[in-house]
Amino acid sequence: MKLSIKLALYTTLIACIFAVGLTLVSYVSILERVEQNSKTSSEALVATVYNMAATAAYIEDSELAREVVEGLALNDVIDCARITTLSMALSSGVTCPGEASHTVAVYSPWDEQEEVGVLELFESRDFLKEQVSEQIYYAALILVAVIVLISAAISLITYWLVTKPIAEISQQLGRVDFGDEIHMLQQGLRKDELGVITRVINLMLANAKKQIISEQILARRTEEISKHVKLIFDLSANYLGVTDEKLRLRSCNPKFEALVRKTTGDDRSPLYSDHWLGAFSENADELKAKVLAHPDYDQPCSIEVDIPSDDDVLERRYFKFTFVKIIIEGHEASVFIYILDLTDHKRKLAKTEYEANHDNLTQLYNRLAAMRKIRHLLSAHSEEYPVAIVFIDLDGFKAINDSFGHDAGDELLKVIAARLSHSVRKTDIAARWGGDEFLIALDGVNAHQAKKIAEKILASIVKPIFMKDAQGEKCERYVGASVGVAISSAEVSDFSTLFERADKAMYMVKKSGKNAVLLFDDAK
Numbered sequence: 001m002k003l004s005i006k007l008a009l010y011t012t013l014i015a016c017i018f019a020v021g022l023t024l025v026s027y028v029s030i031l032e033r034v035e036q037n038s039k040t041s042s043e044a045l046v047a048t049v050y051n052m053a054a055t056a057a058y059i060e061d062s063e064l065a066r067e068v069v070e071g072l073a074l075n076d077v078i079d080c081a082r083i084t085t086l087s088m089a090l091s092s093g094v095t096c097p098g099e100a101s102h103t104v105a106v107y108s109p110w111d112e113q114e115e116v117g118v119l120e121l122f123e124s125r126d127f128l129k130e131q132v133s134e135q136i137y138y139a140a141l142i143l144v145a146v147i148v149l150i151s152a153a154i155s156l157i158t159y160w161l162v163t164k165p166i167a168e169i170s171q172q173l174g175r176v177d178f179g180d181e182i183h184m185l186q187q188g189l190r191k192d193e194l195g196v197i198t199r200v201i202n203l204m205l206a207n208a209k210k211q212i213i214s215e216q217i218l219a220r221r222t223e224e225i226s227k228h229v230k231l232i233f234d235l236s237a238n239y240l241g242v243t244d245e246k247l248r249l250r251s252c253n254p255k256f257e258a259l260v261r262k263t264t265g266d267d268r269s270p271l272y273s274d275h276w277l278g279a280f281s282e283n284a285d286e287l288k289a290k291v292l293a294h295p296d297y298d299q300p301c302s303i304e305v306d307i308p309s310d311d312d313v314l315e316r317r318y319f320k321f322t323f324v325k326i327i328i329e330g331h332e333a334s335v336f337i338y339i340l341d342l343t344d345h346k347r348k349l350a351k352t353e354y355e356a357n358h359d360n361l362t363q364l365y366n367r368l369a370a371m372r373k374i375r376h377l378l379s380a381h382s383e384e385y386p387v388a389i390v391f392i393d394l395d396g397f398k399a400i401n402d403s404f405g406h407d408a409g410d411e412l413l414k415v416i417a418a419r420l421s422h423s424v425r426k427t428d429i430a431a432r433w434g435g436d437e438f439l440i441a442l443d444g445v446n447a448h449q450a451k452k453i454a455e456k457i458l459a460s461i462v463k464p465i466f467m468k469d470a471q472g473e474k475c476e477r478y479v480g481a482s483v484g485v486a487i488s489s490a491e492v493s494d495f496s497t498l499f500e501r502a503d504k505a506m507y508m509v510k511k512s513g514k515n516a517v518l519l520f521d522d523a524k
Contacts, residue, residue: 011158015151022143023136030135034128041077042102042121050104050119057085057106057117072121079124085117096122239339245325245332247274247288256339263307263317280319280339281305291323291335300324304342318342359432361410362417367439370431374441375495377429378488387443387488388450389495390457391502392420394436395480395514404467404477412465412479419460424453439499447487447519454483454517462515480515482506487521 049068056064065083069091072081082091083106100120108114233240233253241252249270252260260270263279270276277284287305294301302322320340327333357369365373374389381387394416401409413436420430420438429441440457442450464476484505486498501520509518 011151011155015147015154019143019147022147023140026139026143027132027136030139031128031132034131034135038077038123038128039102041075042123045072045075045078046102046104046119046121050106051109053083053119054106054109054116057083058108058110060085060087062088068119076127077124078121079127080122082120082122083117084120096120098122239337239341241276241337241339243274243335243337245335247277247291247335248272249274249276250334252276280307280321282307287321294323294325297325297327297333316343316346318346359417362414362432364417364421364438365429365431367431367433370429370433370439370441371495373429377441377443378493378495378498381488381493383490385444386446387441387498388445388447388453389486389488389498389502390440390442390450390454391433391484391486391499391506392438392440392457392461393482393506393510394438394461395482395510397436397479400477400479408467411467412477415465416461416479419463420457423457423460439502445487447485447521450485450487451517451519454485457481458483458515458517482509482514483517484509485517485519487519 049072052064053068055061056068065088069081069083072078080091080096082089082096082100101123102121104119105115106117106119108116233251236253236255239253239256239259241256242250244250249272252270256276257270260276260279261267264275266275274288275284277287281287287303290303300322301324302320305319305321307317307319318341320342322338322340324336325333326336357365359366374387378387397409397412400412413432416438417430417432420440424430424440424442427443429443431439433439442453445453458481461479461481464478466474467477468474484502484507486492486501486505488498492498492501505518505520505523508523509516
């Protein structure tokens with residue numbers, strides 16, 4: 001179908017729609033105007049008969065009231081009228097249908113505050129419809145005539161100003177050869193719309209040539225960048241991988257693949273599966289659930305994970321698992337994964353923390369760490385599970401240190417510390433307090449149990465210690481210990497007081513002969 005015919009049809013259709021719309025708008029406007037006129041007429045009628053209606057209602061005069069309602073009903077606007085009082089209800093017909101369109105309260109002629117009845121008017125819907133139909137008919141005739149003339153004018157103007165020039169342009173475009181090389185249109189000397197459109201098309205064709213050249217250059221650069229990214233990806237010192245939205249591995253660098261195979265003991269390639277998660281977490285399902293539940297795209301998220309070991313805690317492997325979900329246009333969601341091995345960093349932190357809390361020589365807790373832990377232990381104690389403080393001062397250590405040197409003294413202290421560690425439980429706290437003094441906190445023991453444990457500790461201290469003398473020959477050495485014990489209670493539960501009591505008990509042992517255990521409560 002030709003464009004000119006289409007434009008004519010579309011113009012006619014739009015004109016018809018416009019006509020229907022205007023008719024509807026006119027109908028609503030005429031209906032509102034007729035209703036407003038009817039309302040105004042009703043109000044005027046009410047004002048005319050109001051005094052007579054008020055008199056009839058006040059004196060209960062049914063004849064006068066009937067004259068009022070029947071007189072109102074004679075008007076074309078009113079279909080029915082009704083006066084209602086406490087003792088009568090008169091209407092111009094047998095019954096007045098529906099709801100009143102106009103209701104006026106009637107007050108006494110002699111007292112404006114006394115309401116004596118209600119005057120109701122029921123408009124004639126048939127009369128209103130007749131008025132509306134008559135007015136809309138003439139309005140529609142005028143509207144249709146105007147729209148027909150306008151549509152004809154628009155169609156003619158459109159043909160000469162739009163359809164014909166576009167037809168000429170389309171003929172020229174049909175002769176353009178879109179081969180390997182784009183040929184421009186012949187512009188000629190036209191200065192009308194056709195000439196302008198031709199120049200614009202030629203400009204667009206020229207820009208298309210530039211765009212094709214730019215895209216070719218961009219494709220070559222993209223290929224070079226891809227090669228560089230792949231090189232960086234493969235040579236990275238960290239673990240890099242890309243998965244689909246279900247964490248099935250699509251690609252990874254050699255270091256990532258080597259770690260997965262080594263940790264999982266699986267010689268299969270981790271690609272196109274999700275079993276690689278087991279290389280970075282003991283609970284692979286939990287790690288997978290965390291990643292899949294992350295709601296944000298293009299927002300990196302990091303999770304610290306570790307692989308436990310059957311050996312010492314320092315043998316655990318720690319990883320920082322960073323991932324980001326992205327959606328590339330035209331592709332499904334992908335997950336980029338960057339994994340940093342934190343094992344050496346964690347081990348250094350653990351070593352630093354251990355050295356900060358332990359004595360360098362004996363490897364027992366140092367004084368500050370012991371005080372902190374014992375105070376925490378005391379804060380949770382109860383009368384049923386008290387805490388005992390055992391203060392130990394070695395007897396005879398100075399003589400050995402002076403006679404055989406500091407190295408021998410240090411060796412003796414390490415032996416004593418090892419014996420103390422083996423004499424207490426894992427829940428107890430053993431610390432080197434300073435010099436040849438040691439402090440032990442026993443958790444959940446009563447006085448009798450604390451004394452028994454202290455005696456066991458003393459028995460382990462006084463056992464012979466085998467050392468080498470200055471000539472390198474093996475010899476036995478002995479030391480004793482003065483041991484003071486204090487027990488926490490409801491009245492005494494702070495560390496300072498308990499330490500002071502244990503210290504006093506220890507000094508009493510030293511004064512009374514050394515090499516014994518004394519409970520502070522027994523010394524009172």
